Amino acid sequence: MKLALVLGTDAGGMKEIVESNVTGLLHPVGKQGNKVLAENLRFLLENPAAPLKWGREGERRWRRCT
Numbered sequence: 001m002k003l004a005l006v007l008g009t010d011a012g013g014m015k016e017i018v019e020s021n022v023t024g025l026l027h028p029v030g031k032q033g034n035k036v037l038a039e040n041l042r043f044l045l046e047n048p049a050a051p052l053k054w055g056r057e058g059e060r061r062w063r064r065c066t
Contacts, residue, residue, distance in 0.1 A: 005051040006058070007040060009033065023058040 006024025008014040010033075018024040025043070027036035044051065 005044070006054065007037075007044070023054050023061065 006018050008018060008024065008026055009029045010020070010026040011029045015026060018026055020026040025040040027033040027040055
């Protein structure tokens with residue numbers, strides 16, 4: 001299984017699937033989310049190992065549900 005980086009909006013079903021800072025990063029919807037999105041992108045650039053950790057946790061949760 002390939003691991004994928006999850007960066008999404010804190011809305012709808014996404015916030016039920018992604019736990020921010022555990023299985024990915026979420027930001028608010030719309031213009032108010034721009035600053036948080038920029039901060040999340042900077043975090044990813046400065047912490048390249050984080051998505052691998054989140055991907056492993058996401059896979060672990062997925063396997064637990066299947």
